[in-house]
Amino acid sequence: MLKRKITLKHIARELDVSISTVSKALKNSEEISRDTKEKIQAFAKLYNYKPNNIAISLKNKRTKNIGVIIPNIVHHFFTTVVRGIEKYANARGYNVIVCLSNESFDKEVINMEMLANGSIDGFIMSLSTETQAKNDFNHIKEVTSQGIPLVMFDRVTDEVECDKVIINDKDSAYLAVKKLIDSGRRNIALINTENLSVSNARTEGYYQALKDGGIPINGNLVLTLPFESVDEEAIQHFFDSVTMDAVLCVNEIFAIYSMRVVQKKGLRIPEDISFIGFTDGLLSKYANPSLSAIAQHGESMGAIAAQMLIDKVENEEEEEVYRTEIIDSTLIERESTVN
Amino acid sequence: MLKRKITLKHIARELDVSISTVSKALKNSEEISRDTKEKIQAFAKLYNYKPNNIAISLKNKRTKNIGVIIPNIVHHFFTTVVRGIEKYANARGYNVIVCLSNESFDKEVINMEMLANGSIDGFIMSLSTETQAKNDFNHIKEVTSQGIPLVMFDRVTDEVECDKVIINDKDSAYLAVKKLIDSGRRNIALINTENLSVSNARTEGYYQALKDGGIPINGNLVLTLPFESVDEEAIQHFFDSVTMDAVLCVNEIFAIYSMRVVQKKGLRIPEDISFIGFTDGLLSKYANPSLSAIAQHGESMGAIAAQMLIDKVENEEEEEVYRTEIIDSTLIERESTVN
DNA sequence: GAATTTTACGAAAACGGTTTCGTGTTAATA
DNA sequence: TATTAACACGAAACCGTTTTCGTAAAATTC
Numbered sequence: 184m185l186k187r188k189i190t191l192k193h194i195a196r197e198l199d200v201s202i203s204t205v206s207k208a209l210k211n212s213e214e215i216s217r218d219t220k221e222k223i224q225a226f227a228k229l230y231n232y233k234p235n236n237i238a239i240s241l242k243n244k245r246t247k248n249i250g251v252i253i254p255n256i257v258h259h260f261f262t263t264v265v266r267g268i269e270k271y272a273n274a275r276g277y278n279v280i281v282c283l284s285n286e287s288f289d290k291e292v293i294n295m296e297m298l299a300n301g302s303i304d305g306f307i308m309s310l311s312t313e314t315q316a317k318n319d320f321n322h323i324k325e326v327t328s329q330g331i332p333l334v335m336f337d338r339v340t341d342e343v344e345c346d347k348v349i350i351n352d353k354d355s356a357y358l359a360v361k362k363l364i365d366s367g368r369r370n371i372a373l374i375n376t377e378n379l380s381v382s383n384a385r386t387e388g389y390y391q392a393l394k395d396g397g398i399p400i401n402g403n404l405v406l407t408l409p410f411e412s413v414d415e416e417a418i419q420h421f422f423d424s425v426t427m428d429a430v431l432c433v434n435e436i437f438a439i440y441s442m443r444v445v446q447k448k449g450l451r452i453p454e455d456i457s458f459i460g461f462t463d464g465l466l467s468k469y470a471n472p473s474l475s476a477i478a479q480h481g482e483s484m485g486a487i488a489a490q491m492l493i494d495k496v497e498n499e500e501e502e503e504v505y506r507t508e509i510i511d512s513t514l515i516e517r518e519s520t521v522n
Numbered sequence: 523m524l525k526r527k528i529t530l531k532h533i534a535r536e537l538d539v540s541i542s543t544v545s546k547a548l549k550n551s552e553e554i555s556r557d558t559k560e561k562i563q564a565f566a567k568l569y570n571y572k573p574n575n576i577a578i579s580l581k582n583k584r585t586k587n588i589g590v591i592i593p594n595i596v597h598h599f600f601t602t603v604v605r606g607i608e609k610y611a612n613a614r615g616y617n618v619i620v621c622l623s624n625e626s627f628d629k630e631v632i633n634m635e636m637l638a639n640g641s642i643d644g645f646i647m648s649l650s651t652e653t654q655a656k657n658d659f660n661h662i663k664e665v666t667s668q669g670i671p672l673v674m675f676d677r678v679t680d681e682v683e684c685d686k687v688i689i690n691d692k693d694s695a696y697l698a699v700k701k702l703i704d705s706g707r708r709n710i711a712l713i714n715t716e717n718l719s720v721s722n723a724r725t726e727g728y729y730q731a732l733k734d735g736g737i738p739i740n741g742n743l744v745l746t747l748p749f750e751s752v753d754e755e756a757i758q759h760f761f762d763s764v765t766m767d768a769v770l771c772v773n774e775i776f777a778i779y780s781m782r783v784v785q786k787k788g789l790r791i792p793e794d795i796s797f798i799g800f801t802d803g804l805l806s807k808y809a810n811p812s813l814s815a816i817a818q819h820g821e822s823m824g825a826i827a828a829q830m831l832i833d834k835v836e837n838e839e840e841e842e843v844y845r846t847e848i849i850d851s852t853l854i855e856r857e858s859t860v861n
Numbered sequence: 862g863a864a865t866t867t868t869a870c871g872a873a874a875a876c877g878g879t880t881t882c883g884t885g886t887t888a889a890t891a
Numbered sequence: 892t893a894t895t896a897a898c899a900c901g902a903a904a905c906c907g908t909t910t911t912c913g914t915a916a917a918a919t920t921c
Contacts (some may be wrong), residue, residue, distance in 0.1 A: 238877035577907035
């Protein structure tokens, strides 16, 4: 019952021709006579011949694989990006090899080294928190210095020269805060995280908007949590000790959890307090009340990243120009803010 | 600045030895003298030599890659499974190539054929809805008949002989419904979907529990939606036209959305109506009220699937025995049910 | 000192393709 | 009829490894 994969050699032996003839015949080469071609093609079809990808990769020095390294896969934003990458890459005949750093520097290094040894034609990646905290990018520089194309998205760094795709985190936060100010809010809080490039940018936008809106900055209104873990106690304490009429959160989980905390305290959303979160995932949409959110359009980010990468992979010219593509975000207004 | 990957040939030429000597020296072969080995190893280290994976794959006829095909990646359950697969596979030195069928039969076929031509040592997959509806598994049988190991998880079929990992959907639903009955509920509704093996099994469990609980079956209490799309109108109409005191949903989105509908109608959860959903994702945890949910332990599923696959890949014996591993689910009780 | 065994290494085949180049036949041209 | 061009195919190199086998030179044994 086991019908092993057939190779050119098998076909050649069976039909009593050379391997080269078979190879050419299957590519419909002009060199081969009609008769021979038909015979070979029929045989190949009958036995369902498919060329071995590995052999072709070795010969062509092109794998038609792209490596994607993300910090976490159980994560709405990152999965939308992967989906975008996958769709675009597939359409251009590429496979996607996904590796997870699980926010660990070491795993990021291991995965990159593994894939860099011939398995892929290029990388798309987003930095792990550990890497961003450590500020060590030698593993990445190593890869780019070997001439392997790289596109970074979302969590990027200036330290590495490569193509990048980001959303304008600063502006997005700015606009969100401006919206809150325009709707009359004055005590606008921010819940952010440490060490993350995107979180920092969003924080900048927050401060800038307050400044431009003529609102004095109050450090008590900023709660910085250690990464993405929901520190329930800290959040509870924050809302117990500070009064505010609006909150911007750098991710939706903080926002959703915070909404529950203030609801339990008897506050009404959005009448007493408004909420806006980054990442427009399922939580934002289905929360009660639904959460106004800054959509990051991960799928387009992925598609654009894939396009930049494949263009570079397929472009021999190796021009040393690197672009940074900025994707616009969209503020989706829902029940957690007043219109 | 560009330091291209170095090969055995380069080292051999540079040190004026043969390629075989270099290869052996780097593997610390006894055949090579200490002096030569040290010289070669030092040189290789200096130039950061790493063997080319593709060449090794071709030689060994083993890629150390496993292909994973899932219907959707923006999906909590599937991503947890991928995470489990990835962790386990990495620990055993394997890479994971993720392909998405996007619930499409054609994409599933294309991806499988692509990967089957040498790119991977084995498959882990969950069927797309289209494939389940079509009941056409020739592309899968094709792969297994070539001797490529396959493990199916969650959405499986009896039509294909291979290892499988599933949760006991029927029993899980049974226990959930029994819990509702035991807490005094009598009018228990079910919201399920068409054509999905898991949905069907859950539906069976629902009926069985009612039967065993001595509760007459009322067809009006079952709402079947077309796949995972939240048909808002149908749900609204369902709750407007039927009265019930508990609902079991085959996924968390249906449950979360339904909770909002009944809340808007003025019902109290769980006093007036209880909810239990399958898939214990972020939504269940952060919903208001939080949703009692059947956790599927995707990460263990993934790890077990990966283990079964790699064991088979690495086991030459090719015993033709196939196992079906059943993972226990856990009912996590939260605010949407009475304790 | 001759025979034998080690030692240390290289040549070559193999994995499964692609591609260049050479060549024996036949067909067209002078 | 001799010369050239076109045709149809095969040999061999190559991609980067691994591995088997063969063999000079050195070391050992008798």
